[in-house]
Amino acid sequence: MNTNGIPPVIAVLGLGPMGAAIARASAAAGHQVVAWNRTRRTAPELGLPGDVAVADTPVEAVAAAGIVIVCVRDHAASGALLAEIAPAAGDRVVLNVSSGTPEDTVASARDAAGRGIRYVTGAVMVPTPLVGTADCAVLYAGASEDRGALAPVMAALGGTSDVLGDDHAVPAALDLAMLDLYFVGIYTHLHATALAGTFGIDPGRFLPYARSAVATVGESLADLTDAVVRRRYDSGQARLDMCLAFLDRIVQTSRDAGIDPAAAALVRDASARAMARWPGGTDWDVVAEDLLGAPRT
Numbered sequence: 001m002n003t004n005g006i007p008p009v010i011a012v013l014g015l016g017p018m019g020a021a022i023a024r025a026s027a028a029a030g031h032q033v034v035a036w037n038r039t040r041r042t043a044p045e046l047g048l049p050g051d052v053a054v055a056d057t058p059v060e061a062v063a064a065a066g067i068v069i070v071c072v073r074d075h076a077a078s079g080a081l082l083a084e085i086a087p088a089a090g091d092r093v094v095l096n097v098s099s100g101t102p103e104d105t106v107a108s109a110r111d112a113a114g115r116g117i118r119y120v121t122g123a124v125m126v127p128t129p130l131v132g133t134a135d136c137a138v139l140y141a142g143a144s145e146d147r148g149a150l151a152p153v154m155a156a157l158g159g160t161s162d163v164l165g166d167d168h169a170v171p172a173a174l175d176l177a178m179l180d181l182y183f184v185g186i187y188t189h190l191h192a193t194a195l196a197g198t199f200g201i202d203p204g205r206f207l208p209y210a211r212s213a214v215a216t217v218g219e220s221l222a223d224l225t226d227a228v229v230r231r232r233y234d235s236g237q238a239r240l241d242m243c244l245a246f247l248d249r250i251v252q253t254s255r256d257a258g259i260d261p262a263a264a265a266l267v268r269d270a271s272a273r274a275m276a277r278w279p280g281g282t283d284w285d286v287v288a289e290d291l292l293g294a295p296r297t
């Protein structure tokens with residue numbers, strides 16, 4: 001709310017699936033929304049309620065708003081947009097939720113600061129249908145007074161707002177780390193489904209076993225994290241030599257079935273490298289050492 005109790009007008013620049021979802025959630029939360037998209041379309045064509053105003057230019061949208069949200073393809077696109085709106089931004093906080101690498105998001109924040117823009121980096125961690133629901137999750141980083149000004153946006157987007165301090169790299173780093181886990185995980189599921197399929201096991205029959213494996217992964221993460229933090233691999237739960245034998249069988253069976261074994265082979269090779277350095281009775285988790293860099297002293 002403004003000091004006069006009126007919800008601030010929110011400008012949304014970029015009305016792809018995510019920008020449109022943000023605009024819809026903002027309107028549903030009672031904000032007046034003024035939207036802009038590079039390719040001009042009407043509010044109904046963009047899937048927006050009819051009372052969302054569509055501006056002709058980004059500057060016009062910014063001028064009409066108290067808070068600005070930028071949601072375009074990448075940081076090349078958002079950088080050009082920030083340069084265009086900077087003279088009109090004034091005291092408004094600009095939240096950029098366009099995806100990028102941590103390097104991109106830090107460079108964009110530096111550029112925005114150079115242009116005198118109050119700027120917050122955001123990362124939307126959920127697909128569009130969850131925006132504006134209790135299951136939404138958005139990460140934020142920026143100066144505390146600028147993050148504070150985004151309280152109405154956080155309320156409108158719903159769910160969890162993770163406020164992560166002033167390092168603009170952090171939302172993108174967490175976003176990429178989660179997507180790393182997600183994509184490699186679901187690719188592995190596809191691989192495993194195909195492998196089972198070569199033995200006449202249809203995907204639906206494999207599914208409960210896949211769910212069980214994923215649950216086991218989830219349950220093991222806390223211990224794995226503890227091992228990695230302590231850099232100790234001595235629980236005796238899953239020996240390196242035993243796991244390497246399993247991985248060899250997965251790779252061999254995939255090859256025999258004519259299915260690319262690359263993902264499993266990568267893990268097998270990491271395990272074989274670990275076997276060359278540590279005793280076979282070390283926990284398999286020791287493969288982390290290749291990824292972690294020099295141990296802290």
Ligand SMILES: NC(=O)c1ccc[n+]([C@@H]2O[C@H](COP(=O)([O-])OP(=O)(O)OC[C@H]3O[C@@H](n4cnc5c(N)ncnc54)[C@H](OP(=O)(O)O)[C@@H]3O)[C@@H](O)[C@H]2O)c1
Pocket residue numbers: 014015016017018019020037038039071072073074076077081097098099100124125126127128
């Ligand atoms: N969709 C999701 O589930 C999801 C989830 C999390 C994060 N995100 C992130 O949210 C951002 C937006 O994603 P999206 O799903 O809406 O679709 P998108 O395809 O990534 O982006 C489309 C939007 O970017 C605009 N755009 C592209 N290049 C532009 C440029 N040079 N100048 C101005 N506008 C430009 C497009 O305008 P035109 O219509 O004119 O092409 C359109 O509004 C992305 O960074 C994406 O990674 C999306």
